[in-house]
Amino acid sequence: MDKELKTICGDAIEELKKIPDKSIRLIATDPPYNLNKNYGNNQDKLKFDEYLDFSRQWLTEAKRVLTDDGTMYVFMGMRYISYIYTILEQDLGMTFNSWITWYYTQGIGKTKGFSPRHDDILMFTKNPKKFVFHLDDVRVPQKYYRSVNNMRGANPGNVWEFSHMHYCNKNRKQHPTQKPEGLFERMILASSDPGDTVLDPFVGSGTALRVCQQTDRNGIGIDINPDYIDMTKERLSEKFDGFDSIDERMKRVPNDLNDPQIREEYIKNHVKWFLKNHPDAIGEFMQEVRDKYEPKMKESGQMSLFDLYGPELATVANS
Known part of the structure; x- marks a missing residue:
């Protein structure tokens, strides 16, 4: 546009x-x-x-x-x-x-x-x-x-x-x-x-x-x-790497995401919904996901979700 x-x-x-x-x-x-x-x-x-x-x-x-x-x-x-x-x-x-x-x-x-x-x-x-x-x-x-x-x-x-x-x-x-x-x-x-x-x-x-x-x-x-x-x-004219400030709640991972299907859907949507203009915050969000849900994600075979958000964070956020 x-x-x-x-x-x-x-x-x-x-x-x-x-x-x-x-x-x-x-x-x-x-x-x-x-x-x-x-x-x-x-x-x-x-x-x-x-x-x-x-x-x-x-x-x-x-x-x-x-x-x-x-x-x-x-x-x-x-x-x-x-x-x-x-x-x-x-x-x-x-x-x-x-x-x-x-x-x-x-x-x-x-x-x-x-x-x-x-x-x-x-x-x-x-x-x-x-x-x-x-x-x-x-x-x-x-x-x-x-x-x-x-x-x-x-x-x-x-x-x-x-x-x-x-x-x-x-x-x-x-x-x-x-x-x-x-x-x-x-x-x-x-x-x-x-x-x-x-x-x-x-x-x-x-x-x-x-x-x-x-x-x-x-x-x-x-x-x-x-x-x-x-x-x-x-x-x-400056390069854009994400806005210079963020409401810290945007990186918050909800508790009780226990259903594997809902959890996967939510993690993917969270990045698009809340962090589109903040690619530099996606790493912190995913770290909190890991801290809260890593054992459950291992059980449900969802560890590949962490591989989605690597160097191409900005691309993922705007997809």
Whole structure:
């Protein structure tokens, strides 16, 4: 599938005005939180009313460009999230769907008060009932296999645990607020179809477009800093070895896979269902399969399953 990945250097509000009405299926973005972050050629430091006015303007344009069945995910810090919620619901008449908490284990340390360990993401839809949501594409493996459960997995819930983008991560870029690809993977898979156009008006290091590139979506990324546009273009040219973050539950092997036929079917499907974009995690998954079921697999003659997932992991994951 041909994908169009477009980067635009410019002011988000002005560039949004150039995008046609109802042409974007999904907006997933991490706007400035107004916390005095240094973004190179601009400082994230507006007066309170100025920041709300800025937010209202770009959100108004964002709603305009969304399709009638479109969805918007907006990252936001604690100080302003209630105001952003009010703008989306009360001022713009959008429909609240989910308040997602991104939990991470490491972050800023405080000695007076409790150290923050989460960011929040607001999910709003343009229509209260008719909007794209592919639950099967974002399910997580069950903890226990039961015939009454959906083998395809469970709803991931609204608390998402992904590691922060540590500076030692090989995919870490020179951007102060880079977000893990796993977060955008879940939003994009859930709320768009292959071939749809996804917009990030504050593209930063290019995470949204990188995920679009690997999931057959078209993408538009806007940023006022030309260095970040160059960073995004460079990132899109890099070799893909799997997304830089994963919900650890995706590697989970359900307990009680005792029926040999069900066990074999599940192991093969797990790789396609949960690890398609994470070939580097298949080895850990198969090691847990071995730890839990090796004696039973020897009895049932299923040890050849381990031979399936060797050097050609990426091919297997996408088959």
